Amino acid sequence: MKFIVNTVAFFALFHVISGLAGKAPTKTLNDGNQIPMLALGTYGFDDIPRMRQAVNWAIEAGYRHIDTAALYENEEEIGKGISDVIKHGLVKREDLFITTKLWNDKHARHQVVPALQESLSKLGLDYVDLYLIHSPEASNADGSPANIDYLETWKGMEEAKKLGLARSIGVSNFNTEQIDRIIKNSLIVPAVNQIEVHPSNSQEEAVKDCFERNIAVMAYSPLGFFVSRGQNGRPGKDDPKILNIARKYNKTVTQIVLRYLLERDLIVLPKSAKRHRIEENINVFDFHLTPEEMAVMKTFNSNTSIFD
Ligand SMILES: NC(=O)c1ccc[n+]([C@@H]2O[C@H](COP(=O)([O-])OP(=O)(O)OC[C@H]3O[C@@H](n4cnc5c(N)ncnc54)[C@H](OP(=O)(O)O)[C@@H]3O)[C@@H](O)[C@H]2O)c1
Numbered sequence: 001m002k003f004i005v006n007t008v009a010f011f012a013l014f015h016v017i018s019g020l021a022g023k024a025p026t027k028t029l030n031d032g033n034q035i036p037m038l039a040l041g042t043y044g045f046d047d048i049p050r051m052r053q054a055v056n057w058a059i060e061a062g063y064r065h066i067d068t069a070a071l072y073e074n075e076e077e078i079g080k081g082i083s084d085v086i087k088h089g090l091v092k093r094e095d096l097f098i099t100t101k102l103w104n105d106k107h108a109r110h111q112v113v114p115a116l117q118e119s120l121s122k123l124g125l126d127y128v129d130l131y132l133i134h135s136p137e138a139s140n141a142d143g144s145p146a147n148i149d150y151l152e153t154w155k156g157m158e159e160a161k162k163l164g165l166a167r168s169i170g171v172s173n174f175n176t177e178q179i180d181r182i183i184k185n186s187l188i189v190p191a192v193n194q195i196e197v198h199p200s201n202s203q204e205e206a207v208k209d210c211f212e213r214n215i216a217v218m219a220y221s222p223l224g225f226f227v228s229r230g231q232n233g234r235p236g237k238d239d240p241k242i243l244n245i246a247r248k249y250n251k252t253v254t255q256i257v258l259r260y261l262l263e264r265d266l267i268v269l270p271k272s273a274k275r276h277r278i279e280e281n282i283n284v285f286d287f288h289l290t291p292e293e294m295a296v297m298k299t300f301n302s303n304t305s306i307f308d
Helices: 002-020 050-061 075-087 109-123 150-162 176-185 204-212 240-249 253-263 275-282 291-298
Strands: 026-028 034-036 065-067 097-102 128-133 166-172 192-196 216-220
Touching (some): 034 097, 050 075, 050 275, 075 109, 097 109, 109 128, 109 150, 150 176, 166 216, 176 204, 204 216, 240 253, 253 291
Parallel strands (some): 065 097, 128 166
């Protein structure tokens, strides 16, 4: 009997330590749900079957948040990874935060819930934690522009939330004017806007606008800063100012870049297919940058998107 009680207590403790905690702190969204401040980005895996392995590595390393999208065509492999980590007892479903996105060719109101159901079926889940409209622009199946107002799309997103298929709903690549149109004409304020933010595209105004509206910001392509170094005269990972900061904390430049975004209360989504980098990228919660160091990081802004 004593053995059983001890065993149950051990597994309960193991779950608290390994499952619920994760490595990243969480932030409260405007609907009361908690979102982990760091997610595994999953766009651009050359080898989609490696995605499953990467999800396993990420959860072992302490990630609890995965960012995917219908567009990435990797939801099935991610679903297998999620099933692995739950089966192995590393986490329970409720410990995980899964974000996926509605692609542009499913913007008609009646298409939203079926599109989410398709994503859920690929992921092997009953619900996602966050569902985003990937972009305000609608397209037809052949990629040509479609004349569908994103307010219609948002109504479909609200239905998805009401049905419990998405715990939180939000947008991606929306500007302030578009967000304000949603707020003015809808019942639910987006919980999140996912936009490109990194040191060379710091997006101060857009971030401020979101925060003033109580909307959390997810920073995509957070490492765009040095991955595209050299282009358009952008400084890169060899810049002595960043190297100095990295040396001071015994961290890598990547970790300094992620920390700079986290200090701004942004949720970061670094993508890596390599185990040692997946581990490196979450090892950013044991130090802080000083206001002076934040000011140095700010000097790298050139309002340059890596997608232009
Ligand atoms: N909503 C949207 O429209 C949108 C658009 C773009 C991206 N996203 C999301 O944001 C995520 C991240 O953005 P991203 O994939 O564009 O770029 P990113 O995460 O900023 O950078 C990824 C690149 O950095 C490399 N890398 C990762 N960790 C590294 C490290 N520690 N040291 C050196 N290099 C490292 C990766 O290579 P390896 O894989 O070889 O390590 C890859 O080449 C995406 O995966 C996706 O989930 C959303």
